[in-house]
Amino acid sequence: MNLIVQRGSARLTAREREVLGLVAAGISNKGIARELQVSPNTVKFHIAAILEKLDAATRAEAVVAALRRGELTL
């Protein structure tokens, strides 16, 4: 039996929620990296994982998808 993780169905990790919260506020990758004390490449890595999990093509779509799922605070 194959276990397939469906695109757009996995939950975000706490770190990913944190990153997406900053993306939603319009903070740049470098700003997020400074905030979380990680490298800009790590931020890009998180964003790619977030887009994959939320089945989003753009940052804006990811923000809307996460809002809908109750994973972001307004």
Add this chain to the structure above:
Amino acid sequence: MNAMTVLQQWSRERSVLAAALAPRAVAVALGSHRTVSGIRWHDAFVVTAAEALAGRDEVMVVSDRGETRGSVIACDLATDVAVLRTADPEPYDAAGAGPDAAVDPTLEAGADVIIVGRAPAGPLMGFGTVRLAGPAWRSRRGGAIAQRLEFDAALDGRFEGALVADFAGNAQAMLVSGPRGQLLGIPVQTVHRIAATVQQHGYLPRPYLGLRLQGLWLDEATRSRWGRTSRGLAAVAGVEAASPAEAAGLAPGDLLEAIDGVTIDDVEGFAAQLAQSLPGSALELRLRRGGQSQTVQIKVGEWRRPGR
């Protein structure tokens, strides 16, 4: 000497229009090969498409007067409007050029438009038609947009963020790409709402309530019992400690029906409505708790980066 034919005259007038508008457009360099366009808005401020920046905070901006550094000072993903401050020493005055004066959408379906962008090598010009000019709408990105504008034109990615003007030379919109390759226009009214807020505060203040919401669908019986026509609403899933939402007494399980009299059908609707309010202002929320409808006042807070 032969008089100009109608076609020659038409072509001549298009180039005159293009030449007049060219100074308003800039190229925004996103790395070594990719550029998009931007619009000189006022003073040293340039607007461009937020999504295209992909999280950058510094870009190179090329205008007809050369190359300067541009810092991203606001990036609003919901409306797709980003505001850059350039190091251009000569402030740009938009007075008479349209954006600050324009108040009402004037484009109609079928109208011709000129699309003005810039590549590092020079101005980019395109012509197109207004495919759709609808009422105010909420984009799939969750932004409140003053008018729905779609264009029909053959353009490449370098036009993202370009100026859309009518044939009288009035700025009408900023061109952005929508889902499935659609060419959408963010009307100058919406660009102006963001740019003016940024100009006033030096950044884009973000409203904050401390609410986590989830959408709910109502069945027909419930809808008719509650006198609602829309199918959905937003349910409070969580309230942050020491937040404006907590101060207003909101609690998980509250169902949000309207914000300042505007009916909410889903979480994005709530977010889009909230995004139009400024920190410090008050909102009236109509909510349903224990089956009873009630109204609460909530003071909009300002979102802060964690630890500030």
